[in-house]
Each structure stands twice: as structure tokens, then as C-alpha cells.
Amino acid sequence: MPVSPSLLTSPAIVTRLRAAGCVFAEDEAELILSTARTPSDLATMVDRRAAGLPLEHVLGWAEFCGLRVAVDPHVFVPRRRTEFLVRQAVALARPGAVVVDLCCGSGAVGVALAAALGQVELYAADVDPAAVRCARRNVGGAGGRVYEGDLFAALPAALRGRIDVLAANVPYVPTEEVGLLPSEAREHEPLVALDGGADGLDVLRRVAADAPRWLAPGGCLLVETSERQAPLAVEAFSGSGLIPATAVSEELYATVVIGTRPAGPSA
Structure with a gap:
């Protein structure tokens, strides 16, 4: 009442x-x-x-990497464990890097990378219109651009072969386990941001397959996944020609798979 x-x-x-x-x-x-x-x-x-309702939807913002990131209703709330992905990306990035936040949700990852790295060329994309509207408020404030569409199809063709850091916080919950998520996620966040298909890796595999054509030589793809899914994610990265590595944070209970495009002609 x-x-x-x-x-x-x-x-x-x-x-x-x-x-x-x-x-x-x-x-x-x-x-x-x-x-x-x-x-x-x-x-x-x-x-x-x-x-x-999730606290972040009530407040209208979430704290992420020490920043206040706007989070609108029905937009995926950035998780604290994803700060580990940001830290890994910062360690790999060069000054003036071309950074893309794919499956961006609110754009929190891209904004955090821009804040940590300084001058970057920042882009973000998401398939969900509500997320794109929210991300434009955040990423636009960091000098970046946001596009609406399905994965790489949303990005300008001019980015092909130029991306230094590709952060893709893809959905990775197996379809049968979505119903086990807390009600705050199930009822108030978009299914497209949660459901990763039968084994949770459908979107990850799609991103890994196309990433070599978009990454610059030596550029990196970083994807958050679960510990049990990491071996299959590594296989997907290797199969697409990326050099895989895995980073784990016990503190944040976070697993990040990193794929580096070898120097040389694009795939």
C-alpha cells in the first residue's frame, strides 16, 4: 500500500x-x-x-566503474562483475583507440572505457530500441555514437578492420535457465539481453565469427561469460582465427574471454 x-x-x-x-x-x-x-x-x-523494480530503474542510474550511468526502465542494468571486463580492456588498449561497445545496453561499458582511456573513438550498438535511446544519453555525453541494429550490421562499414577494442557484453544465460534468474531481471530487463540460446553461447558465436573482419590487426574482442562456458567460448574464438585467452576474477566472480586478431591480412 x-x-x-x-x-x-x-x-x-x-x-x-x-x-x-x-x-x-x-x-x-x-x-x-x-x-x-x-x-x-x-x-x-x-x-x-x-x-x-530494480533499484537502478527506480533511481534512474547505476554506479559502474565509479560513474553514474543513466539506466531507463526496461533497459539491462550493468553488473558490477562487468567492471572486470572493462579493466581487461583498459589494460589492452592503446591511446586514441577505436572502441566499440556491442550489445551495449545502457552504454555503460563504452562510457567507462572512454573515461578510463581518455581520447578514444567510441561507438556503441544494440538491437533493442529502448537500450539505444538510453545509450545515446550516456555515450553521447562521452563523445561517442550509438547505432541500432543486429550486432555488426548496426555499425558503419567504415569501421571494418579498424576496431582496436571490441567489448561485447553478449547475453549468455542458457534459455532453460532464464526462469531461474532473480525476478528483477526476469520481469524488468529485456529477454534479448539475457537469453543466450540453448547453451548460452549463440550470440557469442556470432560475434566471434564476424569479429576478425572488424578488428584491426592486433585488435581484441572481449566477451563476458561463465566459468563453465569459457572452454566452449575459447573454441569459438579459436575457430574464427582469433588467439584466445581467459581472465578470471574470483573477487567479482567474473570470467572474460579475450580474442586477439593476429597481425596480417583480415579474415
């Missing part, structure tokens, strides 16, 4: 969020209180969070 804005003190919000099952109710209450502009906004935000 909605609560009158006049009754929404910090303890009351914490109590309401705890009753709704929010494990970090105190932290969430503080974030909501600091974000709400009016008592009416505050009441609406508390009601939405108590109803099960």
Missing part, C-alpha cells in the same frame, strides 16, 4: 524496504532519499522499489 509522502522518514523507508525483501534496505533508502527531488518523487520511488 502506498505511503503518504509526509510519513516517509528514513526509518520508515528502511522498514518498508525490509518488508519488501530488500537485503540492503538501509543503503537503498539512503540512495533513494538522496535522489528524490520532491516528497512526491520520494513516495513514488519507494513504492516502485517495494513493488520489486
Whole structure:
């Protein structure tokens, strides 16, 4: 039941969020209180969070790599573990790199890379119109461009053979396991950003197959996956002519497969 804005003190919000099952109710209450502009906004935000909307959709932003990234309703929320992919990409990038954030969602990965690397040529793409609209707010602010379409088909042809860092945060949840995800993801994030097909690697294989034609010599493709899927992902990278490597963060429970295009003629 909605609560009158006049009754929404910090303890009351914490109590309401705890009753709704929010494990970090105190932290969430503080974030909501600091974000709400009016008592009416505050009441609406508390009601939405108590109803099960992701906190980031309630706030309108997510913290990612120390940045506030705008996240609209029905747009994939960037995960903290994906910060590991960003760190791996930063370590591989050169100054002035051509960077592409594929399957970009909100554009969080691209924005974080631009912030960490300084001057880059930044592009992003997603098949979901809502994600593209959201990404344009974030990536545009970082001086980049966002395109709508299916994987590489969305990108300008002039990028072929020029990409130094290709970050593709593809969906990798096996279809049969999507129903096991937390309700916040199942009910409020687009299925296209979650469902990776029968074994979770359908989109990854498509990206790996086409990546050598888009990467510059020595350019890298970085894809987040699960530990159990990593061996099959490595096979897909090798099969497309990329030199594969795997990086793991136990702290963030993150696995990133990296494929480098060898120097020489494009595939």
C-alpha cells in the first residue's frame, strides 16, 4: 500500500524496504532519499522499489566503474562483475583507440572505457530500441555514437578492420535457465539481453565469427561469460582465427574471454 509522502522518514523507508525483501534496505533508502527531488518523487520511488523494480530503474542510474550511468526502465542494468571486463580492456588498449561497445545496453561499458582511456573513438550498438535511446544519453555525453541494429550490421562499414577494442557484453544465460534468474531481471530487463540460446553461447558465436573482419590487426574482442562456458567460448574464438585467452576474477566472480586478431591480412 502506498505511503503518504509526509510519513516517509528514513526509518520508515528502511522498514518498508525490509518488508519488501530488500537485503540492503538501509543503503537503498539512503540512495533513494538522496535522489528524490520532491516528497512526491520520494513516495513514488519507494513504492516502485517495494513493488520489486530494480533499484537502478527506480533511481534512474547505476554506479559502474565509479560513474553514474543513466539506466531507463526496461533497459539491462550493468553488473558490477562487468567492471572486470572493462579493466581487461583498459589494460589492452592503446591511446586514441577505436572502441566499440556491442550489445551495449545502457552504454555503460563504452562510457567507462572512454573515461578510463581518455581520447578514444567510441561507438556503441544494440538491437533493442529502448537500450539505444538510453545509450545515446550516456555515450553521447562521452563523445561517442550509438547505432541500432543486429550486432555488426548496426555499425558503419567504415569501421571494418579498424576496431582496436571490441567489448561485447553478449547475453549468455542458457534459455532453460532464464526462469531461474532473480525476478528483477526476469520481469524488468529485456529477454534479448539475457537469453543466450540453448547453451548460452549463440550470440557469442556470432560475434566471434564476424569479429576478425572488424578488428584491426592486433585488435581484441572481449566477451563476458561463465566459468563453465569459457572452454566452449575459447573454441569459438579459436575457430574464427582469433588467439584466445581467459581472465578470471574470483573477487567479482567474473570470467572474460579475450580474442586477439593476429597481425596480417583480415579474415
